[in-house]
Amino acid sequence: MTADLVVAAAVGVVTAASGWVVWQSGRARASAAALQLAGALLVGGWGLVVVDADPLAATAFRAGGALLLPLAVLAYPRLAWRDPLSFVLLVVIVGGGLLAVAWPATLVPMGYVIGTALLLHAWWAFETGSSEDRRALTWSTLAWITAGLVVAFLAFLSESAGRGVFSDLDTLFVASIAVGPVAMVVGIVRPEVVDVRGLVTRAVVSTTVFVAFLSAAIGLASVVEVVSGEPMRTTPLAALCALLAFGVRPLQVLLRGVVDQLLFGDRPDPLAAATSVADRIGDDPALALDAVREALVLPYASIRTGGEVLASSGTQVTHTRTLPLRLGTDEVGEVVVGLRAGDLSLSSGDEDVLRIVAPLLAQTLRAQAMSRDLRESREATVTAVEEERRRLRRDLHDGLGPTLSGVAFATDAARNQLRTDPDRADELLVGLRTETAAAIAEIRRLVEGLRPPALDQLGLVGAVRQHAATLHSSSGTPLAVTVDIDDHLPALSAATEVAAYRIVVEALTNAARHAAASTATVTMQVRERQLVIAVRDDGRSDAAWVPGVGMSSMRERALQVGGTLRATATAGGGLVEASLPL
Structure with a gap:
């Protein structure tokens, strides 16, 4: 049994399993059904080869790879056929697939036709689909195109070497098909695992740099061969490639900036952003976060402490990064920032800016905490003063008030009895003395409650x-x-x-x-x-x-x-x- 048959069976299993997962998600059911049928046909073709039914096996392989797999991609993430373009693409793919199945000689030309139709479908689906559909379609399209480019490059190397360096290109091509169904599962089930737009950016930049490097190397080697009349020797060719390698990184940075600007808009200059943030950060965390987010062109920023969000700015996004806020050795909180569209992580410039402003944000957080503590302390002080006043009022009203009222009444009674009944008057004065002593004792108790006399003495x-x-x-x-x-x-x-x-x-x-x-x-x-x-x-x-x-x-x-x-x-x-x- 050849290796390409084993790989075809493995790809069939992966494709069928991917279709089952997509079906279970409840979305893209038409695409899921086509994936499962395609996987079943690939595994079935392998089984037919085992029982020596090669003609039927070839038909099963063509039906799975040239008809059902393209239909699965066309129906992903949803099947559209009512508008004219979608209907034409459906007819072209179904017709081309049936023709390739029935007439094996047309497999290669129909492959180009079907591939072109699928590219048109991807473009049209991006134009008419929802944001959720676009995200899923981006995963699928990126995987299929990347697999195709890798196989095309290996074919180019094999043809250029002329010695069959990659003699098993059919096996590599079949193996690359497995990438597509897996990416379709990710696009439906977990599209937010990373920002796929960042993968697109990196893929575009890497492919462009690679093609540019390869073209320059081949072009210069061809010029030398034309001028000298003989192929370039190995040592000069290696030196030429080494010199060209110095331009890879600058070209990557330049292209990344161009692609970012075309797809996602301008990115801030780190030094200018840090200066802008430092000038605008004050005592309000919300205003400080607004300054950070606007200067770095971030979709979201927040400050958390103890798992609680104290302040936020912008709209929350799926992909975020967290940096601690420290004052000395103490961690007073953390700042959470949302990644920009197309970013897989914070750039080194963004991280430098955040490290510069982190102490300022920490100071802002500490200032807010101190302000809150001061406000609570003032409230507690005012509450304590009011409670003390209430206690004094109650003690004076319930204690000294009745006592002094009794003294006043006893004084009037003693005056009335002074001439007519001196003994009774004397008795009243004795009681008056007792009540006065009680009033003095109550006053002493209140005074000592305010501040112990022993402290002053x-x-x-x-x-x-x-x-x-x-x-x-x-x-x-x-x-x-x-x-x-x-x-x-x-x-x-x-x-x-x-x-x-x-x-x-x-x-x-x-x-x-x-x-x-x-x-x-x-x-x-x-x-x-x-x-x-x-x-x-x-x-x-x-x-x-x-x-x-x-x-x-x-x-x-x-x-x-x-x-x-x-x-x-x-x-x-x-x-x-x-x-x-x-």
Whole structure:
């Protein structure tokens, strides 16, 4: 059995399988049916050869390759026959295929006729089809044309060498057919796997450069042969090809620019784009993305952090690339850009521009985050102030209000009883004294709620030591508290000082009441512009701490001044750590 028969059987299997996949997709059903029949005929022809039915095998091969395969391509991605041109092409392909099947001598000329008709079909389908049809047709057309060019080039080399370098061209031709059905599957099932327009651009550029290089080499060698009267020797020919190779890369760059401009429009100059972006980036990420997208002529750009899109510009596309946004060693987010039509990846110039502007975008992202944090901090401050005012109003109305009203009424009653019943008046004055003392105590409580007096009298260190000396454990024994505070603490704001004091007091109170602790340690020190507070006790707890009112109060006080707090049970006892910015 010859190699071309084995290859024909393999191509038949690939073609039939491709037709089945296309059929399952629910699209291009006519093309899928033709592919499956063509594959079945190719495999059947191989089987007929095995049983020595060569005439029937040849007919099956011609029917599969010259009739059904062209019909599959004509019906891809949809069968059109109602308009005049489509009807004429259908008649030509069916007639040419039937003629090639019935009259083997016409196979080659009918092959040219059918090929020309299929090229016209591709052009007409591009003109009249939808964008989805065009994308699928691009995959198919690119594959068939590339396969044809490769086989034609190998035939040219074989003929030029004159020694049958590629004596099995029939086998290569049959093998190249398998590329088409596979590309038809991709065009229907996964056309977005890569931007096929980028493949077209590269194929056009590579083919043009290759043909130009080959033509120049053959032309110069022919001129030398005509002038000298003998063929060019191997060494000079190799040197000539080496010299011509220096022009391959410049020609590629030039042709890529020309093809890009013809097919997709102008591309930006990287240096000018970077300058434009740097001049236009501000504090708004959306405006910064607009500047990036317009300068690089990109269809889409967005900034993400934590999987959430913070800002976007343009229309989202299928093919994107992602670059991290870093400030120093910290990654603050990522920028996602959509690839332009015809690009398989970002060009080196585009990547250079994005690397230049990435720190600016990261700064913009950081500025927005700081602005958001500042706004939330202001809102929290305003909320806290309003809540404090509401508490004061409630305490004054419900506490001092009735007390002072009672004092006023008792004063009037004492005046009325002063002359007629001095004993009763004296009794009222005694009650008045009691109510006044209660009012004074309530005022003191409110004042201490606003700011502990000990802070103004003793300072933060003295106030903490004074409070620590008054604590007792749950068993009634004094709680031994060691206070280790830097004597050279910088001047603290009133809010930070109150927050630090309240956190220490609450942490020590929890240790005395709930942790069954006998000793505790309080440390305060300054680290990197932060007041770091740590309260440790030797109380043991087998379960994790459940946040209560006291713990929530400590956390809220730390957050109000922009700090953090962590409270946890460790193997050695309880630990409360707070970090408050100076």
